[in-house]
Amino acid sequence: xxxxxxxxxxxxxxxxxxxxxxxxxxxITWVVSNTMTVPDGERLRRPAEELTQWLQARLPGVxxxxxxxxxxxxxxxxxxxxxxCHAGAARTxxxxxxxxxxxxxxxxxxxxxxxxxxxxxxxxxxxxxVDLAALLADASLRGVFTRGRSYGAVLDAMLHxxxxxxxxxxxxxxxxxxxxxxxxxxxRADYTLDAPNMLVVxxxxxxxxxxxxxxxxxxxxxxxxxxxxxxxxxxxxxxxPRTPWGRAAIRLIDAALGTPEGAAMLRDTLRISLPPDxxxxxxxxxxxxxxxxxxxxxxx
Numbered sequence: 389x390x391x392x393x394x395x396x397x398x399x400x401x402x403x404x405x406x407x408x409x410x411x412x413x414x415x416i417t418w419v420v421s422n423t424m425t426v427p428d429g430e431r432l433r434r435p436a437e438e439l440t441q442w443l444q445a446r447l448p449g450v451x452x453x454x455x456x457x458x459x460x461x462x463x464x465x466x467x468x469x470x471x472x473c474h475a476g477a478a479r480t481x482x483x484x485x486x487x488x489x490x491x492x493x494x495x496x497x498x499x500x501x502x503x504x505x506x507x508x509x510x511x512x513x514x515x516x517x518v519d520l521a522a523l524l525a526d527a528s529l530r531g532v533f534t535r536g537r538s539y540g541a542v543l544d545a546m547l548h549x550x551x552x553x554x555x556x557x558x559x560x561x562x563x564x565x566x567x568x569x570x571x572x573x574x575x576r577a578d579y580t581l582d583a584p585n586m587l588v589v590x591x592x593x594x595x596x597x598x599x600x601x602x603x604x605x606x607x608x609x610x611x612x613x614x615x616x617x618x619x620x621x622x623x624x625x626x627x628x629p630r631t632p633w634g635r636a637a638i639r640l641i642d643a644a645l646g647t648p649e650g651a652a653m654l655r656d657t658l659r660i661s662l663p664p665d666x667x668x669x670x671x672x673x674x675x676x677x678x679x680x681x682x683x684x685x686x687x688x
Contacts, residue, residue: 410636415451416628417472419462426585428660435657436475439492442653446644450637458560460536466629473628473637478538487627488634490642490685493658494677495583495622496666498539499612502579503572507611510579517616520546523579524554531556532568532577539581540622543615572610585662587612621673639688646684654681 420436427433444452455472457465465472466487479489500518502510509529511522523529524546535558538544557577559567568580569587587610626641628634644650655678659667 409632410639411633413450413633413637413640415453415471416637417465417470418452418454418475419457419465419472420454420475421457421459421462422476423456424661426661433657433660435661438653438657439475442650443641443644447640450640458536459534459538460560463536466627469629469631469634471629471633471637473626473634473641475626476624477627478540479623479625479627480538480541480544482541482544483538483627485630487630488638488688489625489627490638490645490688491623491625491677491681492645492654493624494670494673495624495658496662496670497584497618497621498543498581498615499584500579500615501569501572501582501586501610501612503575504609504611506578507613510613512613513616515614517614520615520618521549521551524549524556525551527554529554529578530576532571532580533558534568535560540618540620542618542620543581546618569610581615582612583661584612584666621670635688642685642688645681648682651678651682654678 418440420440422436423434424436425432425434440452440454444450459477462474462477463483463486466474474487476492477483477487477489478495479491483489500510500520500523506529509526511519511526513519520543524531531554533547533556539547559571568577568582571577572580587608626638628638628641645654655674658674662670
């Protein structure tokens with residue numbers, strides 16, 4: 389975790405931007421892809437919705453217009469340089485060429501979600517991590533992924549490597565892929581990529597909210613496994629188009645979040661999304677990340 393924390397200064401640094409006059413930001417088409425509901429004690433909470441409401445309360449001069457769109461559509465709006473901001477996007481070099489970012493969460497690394505009855509067929513190393521490159525070349529196992537979603541720079545490179553020739557399916561949805569795990573349960577695919585908390589969310593969701601049928605945790609037919617070479621957490625942030633308007637919008641958002649109160653809100657919404665053991669494992673990295681998040685990003 390110390391190496392992760394030491395690298396956060398580089399992760400959080402803003403890209404150079406032109407020093408042109410900032411236009412007015414009166415309204416933002418606020419694109420939300422992750423609409424999941426998570427349990428917090430006896431309450432059900434929606435982290436993405438809480439972020440939206442928190443920002444709206446602190447930026448009363450800006451009208452937030454929430455729109456639910458999948459990753460593909462979200463980034464189409466950014467590429468088209470619309471007056472729209474993506475509320476939760478993995479931060480990658482390719483995306484930074486299209487958008488200004490301000491960081492919101494340090495998310496544990498993506499894992500491979502697999503059907504339990506296909507687990508023995510996976511290529512694993514001595515530590516039980518999946519060799520994703522080998523898996524993507526295995527035509528006997530069926531992968532399914534969310535179209536337009538980034539799983540972080542390392543995994544994106546594996547997915548698009550020439551050797552990753554096994555048949556796979558890409559699907560679009562209204563969010564980051566809440567329909568993928570039900571596809572695995574229904575034996576329409578063998579594996580996918582997702583965050584380590586998704587099995588917990590799946591087991592606690594009421595029928596109809598996330599999946600077609602209730603699945604008790606003790607009967608969970610899926611397993612989450614680490615991926616070889618992809619053990620670093622992924623930085624997620626808010627992205628606005630790389631235009632003068634987008635720069636002005638991201639500076640307003642960053643200034644609102646860059647406070648102890650903003651950092652505490654972001655940490656709390658991340659906390660409720662992850663199992664206790666994952667929270668403990670990333671506590672040191674989160675301490676460093678949210679300490680930086682408690683002040684505005686330099687250079688924006």
